[in-house]
Amino acid sequence: MPRRRKKVEEKPEKVGFLTTLSVPRQGSVGLTGTWRTFRPVLDEKKCNKCLLCWIYCPEACISKDIRIDYDYCKGCGICAEECPAKAVVMVKEGEDETG
Amino acid sequence: MRLVETGNHIAAWGARLARAEVVSAYPITPQTQVIEEISRFIDEGEMECEYIPVESEHSAMAAMIGAAAMGVRAFSATSSHGLAYMHELLHWAAAIRLPMVMVNVNRALGPGWNIWADHQDTMAARDTGWVQLYCADHQEILDTVIQAYRISEDPRVILPVMVCYDAFIMSHTYMQVEIPEQEEVDRFLPPFRSLWKLDLDHPFTHGSVIYPEDYEEVRFSMFQAMENARQVIVEAAEEYRELVGGYHGGLVETYRLEDADCALVAMGSLASECKVAVEALRRRGHSCGLLRVRSFRPFPAREMREYLSSLRTVMVIDRDVSFGMEGALYTEVKAALYGHGEPSLYGLVTGLGGRDVPYDLIAENMEAALQGKLEPGTRWPTVRLNEHHALIKSSLEEFWKKEGIR
Numbered sequence: 001m002p003r004r005r006k007k008v009e010e011k012p013e014k015v016g017f018l019t020t021l022s023v024p025r026q027g028s029v030g031l032t033g034t035w036r037t038f039r040p041v042l043d044e045k046k047c048n049k050c051l052l053c054w055i056y057c058p059e060a061c062i063s064k065d066i067r068i069d070y071d072y073c074k075g076c077g078i079c080a081e082e083c084p085a086k087a088v089v090m091v092k093e094g095e096d097e098t099g
Numbered sequence: 100m101r102l103v104e105t106g107n108h109i110a111a112w113g114a115r116l117a118r119a120e121v122v123s124a125y126p127i128t129p130q131t132q133v134i135e136e137i138s139r140f141i142d143e144g145e146m147e148c149e150y151i152p153v154e155s156e157h158s159a160m161a162a163m164i165g166a167a168a169m170g171v172r173a174f175s176a177t178s179s180h181g182l183a184y185m186h187e188l189l190h191w192a193a194a195i196r197l198p199m200v201m202v203n204v205n206r207a208l209g210p211g212w213n214i215w216a217d218h219q220d221t222m223a224a225r226d227t228g229w230v231q232l233y234c235a236d237h238q239e240i241l242d243t244v245i246q247a248y249r250i251s252e253d254p255r256v257i258l259p260v261m262v263c264y265d266a267f268i269m270s271h272t273y274m275q276v277e278i279p280e281q282e283e284v285d286r287f288l289p290p291f292r293s294l295w296k297l298d299l300d301h302p303f304t305h306g307s308v309i310y311p312e313d314y315e316e317v318r319f320s321m322f323q324a325m326e327n328a329r330q331v332i333v334e335a336a337e338e339y340r341e342l343v344g345g346y347h348g349g350l351v352e353t354y355r356l357e358d359a360d361c362a363l364v365a366m367g368s369l370a371s372e373c374k375v376a377v378e379a380l381r382r383r384g385h386s387c388g389l390l391r392v393r394s395f396r397p398f399p400a401r402e403m404r405e406y407l408s409s410l411r412t413v414m415v416i417d418r419d420v421s422f423g424m425e426g427a428l429y430t431e432v433k434a435a436l437y438g439h440g441e442p443s444l445y446g447l448v449t450g451l452g453g454r455d456v457p458y459d460l461i462a463e464n465m466e467a468a469l470q471g472k473l474e475p476g477t478r479w480p481t482v483r484l485n486e487h488h489a490l491i492k493s494s495l496e497e498f499w500k501k502e503g504i505r
Contacts, residue, residue, distance in 0.1 A: 016293060017257060018320035019196040021303040029308070 006061055027072070032059070034049035035076030038090040046087035053088060100278040106269040109276050110176065110202045110262070111136035113244025114145045115148035116284045117200070119409045123151040123162035123302070125181060131204045131213060131270055133176035146325070154180040158186035160201075167197035170296035172248065174199070178266065179206035186224060192259045193228025193321065198251035199259045202243060205367065205418075206266040207452040211351045215453020216368065218419040218460035221395075224261070224426045228321050230328055231396040233366040234264040237274035239347040245284055247403075248334045253289055255327040259266075265368040265418075267453060279343045285341040313315060325397045332394055350399035352391040353406060355360040355381070359388030361442075361469060363461065364432055366392045369416050369450055375458035378464055387465060392428065401436040414465050419448045425477040426435030444469070446477040454481055 020030055047066060053060045061073040068079075080088040101110075110133045114122065116190040122141075123386060124134040140146035149166075153159045159175050166173040177185065182203055192199060203224075209219035221231055230250060236239045241260065247260040264270065295303065309317065333349035340346040355375050356362060370391035380387040390406050392399065407413050413436075417426025429446030436442065445468045450456040466479055467473050499505045 015316050015320050015323065016379055017196065017254070017319050017324070019295065020194055020309055020317055021295065021305060022307050022309075024302055029310075 012053045014094075031059050032074050033069075033071045033088045035092060036073060036094055038075045038077060039070065040073065040077065040079050040088045041091050043065060043089070044066065046085050048085045048087070050084060052084065056082045057088070101275060102278055103273050103275050104237070105132065105271055106237050106240050106264055107176075107204070107271065109204045109241045109274075110244055110264075111140065112173040112276075112278060112414040113202075113241045113262075113381050114200075115140050116241075116279065116281060117145075117174070117245050117248045117288055118172060118285075118290075119148055119200075119446050120171045121149045121151065121166035122175060123153055123156070123159045123166065123173070124175050124177070125156045125159050126152055128421055129178040129181050129204075131178055132174060133204070137174075156184040157188060157496050160185040160192060163201070164188065164192050164195065167192070167199045167293070168297050170291065170293035172199075172291045175199070176204070178204040179208050179214070179262060179409040182220045182224055183208065186227070189224055189227040189229060189259075191306075194317065194322075196257045196261065196294070198248040198257055198293070200251055201259065201261055202240075202244065203263045204266050204270045205263050211452070213452045214266060217266050217419065217451050217453065218263075218367065218417070218427075219451075221261065221263050222419045222421070225396060225427070228258060228325070229271075229396065230256070230260040230325070230332075230394070230424070231260055232260065232262050232332075232394055233392065234262065234269065235347070235352070235367060235393075236389060237269065237276045238345060240264050240269070240484070241276055241278070242343070242345045242347060244258075244286060244341060245343070246339050248288055248291070249335045250328060251339075252329050253331045254294060256324050256331050257294055258321065258328065259415075263367070268368040277343075277345065277412075282374040283343045287339055299382045305323070318489055321452045329397045329401075330393075332397075338380075339381055348391065348393050350392075350394040350397070351402045351406070352393055354389035354391065356388035356390065356406050358386055360410055361465065362384045362388045362390055362407060362410055363414050363416065363465065364390045364392065364407070364428065365397065365416040365426060367418065369456060371420055372458050373416065373461055374455060375460035376465065379458060383462075383466065385466065385469055395428070395431075398431050398435065403432055403435035404439045407442060408436060409449055410440070410442045412445070412465075413442045414445040414447060414448045414461075414468055416449060416456075416461065420448045420451070429477065443475050445473060445475055446480050448477060449481045456481065487496075 061069040077090050080090050131271040151162050163173045207213040266422045336349045365373050373389045377387045415429040415432050416429045426446050
């Protein structure tokens with residue numbers, strides 16, 4: 001999937017001072033959710049609110065009230081692996097929970 | 100104040116007068132006395148500076164990057180293999196856009212351990228994005244180290260600067276140098292204010308992935324900064340002359356070119372030798388001049404055209420060689436002159452590994468070129484097989500005989 005960037009400046013002579021810094025903020029490298037093959041799906045009935053998924057998510061894509069941010073979740077599956085209540089299952093993109 | 104000192108100690112004086120705040124260096128060969136003298140300055144309380152002795156040149160440059168990223172004026176010195184070892188981080192320092200100054204004593208690369216004058220080390224670092232300035236006498240070393248900080252920290256540039264001078268001929272011999280007053284230098288060189296630095300309130304990430312969509316613009320920005328440096332180097336030299344005193348040329352220094360119909364082109368101490376060669380040639384009736392390249396990066400292409408395109412003959416002297424082509428400076432001069440006039444161009448590769456290049460050898464080669472006795476192109480005028488080479492050969496032949504190889 002190509003990463004698109006909005007053109008800010010057309011003329012190359014106006015590039016000016018640039019460096020290889022990146023600024024840490026949400027979405028600084030685009031919608032990484034598009035990299036996902038499997039998506040985590042939460043079954044709220046099984047969830048015991050232990051928040052292990054919130055702790056373990058390496059991309060900070062699970063909020064403290066257990067909402068998954070699918071714009072940036074890369075589908076690594078760590079939340080499903082760590083969930084003691086088996087409330088998170090990984091579902092292939094394009095399919096639903098029932099397979 | 101006037102001092103009679105080695106080029107290395109004078110470079111240390113340059114860092115001291117520029118008020119370098121962090122010096123990081125690997126203090127073992129091929130390191131020179133630049134660092135030794137700075138550590139003495141610090142130890143005796145003459146210089147307020149943090150000295151970081153590191154375990155390698157790679158780390159020396161990393162510590163420089165760290166210091167400059169904290170908005171601090173950083174200095175280091177290295178030479179030959181030390182420069183080669185820090186090569187990866189030379190790219191890093193330039194691309195992350197950090198101002199800093201490093202002295203490089205131009206020494207030959209091994210194997211064949213040789214600590215004498217040779218430009219191969221800095222030629223190999225040519226495309227790292229560092230500004231490269233070459234000095235031809237001790238006073239110029241001092242003045243150029245101070246100017247280098249102005250150039251490096253200028254908002255139009257923000258690139259690291261390498262100040263280069265020849266091993267032994269300049270690094271270890273003594274010359275008289277005028278040391279300016281600290282107040283004069285301070286007027287020329289205000290305290291360093293970084294365009295960016297590591298700051299808790301404005302966090303940045305370094306060296307993370309940079310996509311094809313973003314990379315080219317960063318390189319273009321470096322390219323433009325180097326283009327801007329042409330003007331900044333000239334301005335710094337002019338302003339230094341005004342506020343501190345001492346002038347050695349901008350991007351180039353010219354010598355007796357006004358009425359010349361032929362010219363020598365060289366860098367470093369060989370260029371000083373060329374001045375004597377110019378005098379010798381003039382005594383023999385040839386109107387010769389010299390164009391000394393002070394700034395190799397950015398390359399003074401416009402100046403090459405201005406001074407050389409109307410001449411009959413140009414001879415470029417390289418203390419380096421790009422294997423598979425010719426001397427690196429020779430290539431650059433030809434590229435700059437392409438489509439601008441038609442001087443006959445000759446290249447000499449000579450003086451490698453500290454080989455002595457007497458002025459009369461330069462003069463003889465120029466005279467032969469002027470008389471049409473040389474084919475345009477590259478020559479190695481000082482290559483001779485001696486007894487030592489013969490001994491190596493006879494020993495090898497014994498081995499080949501024993502092994503049945505030849």
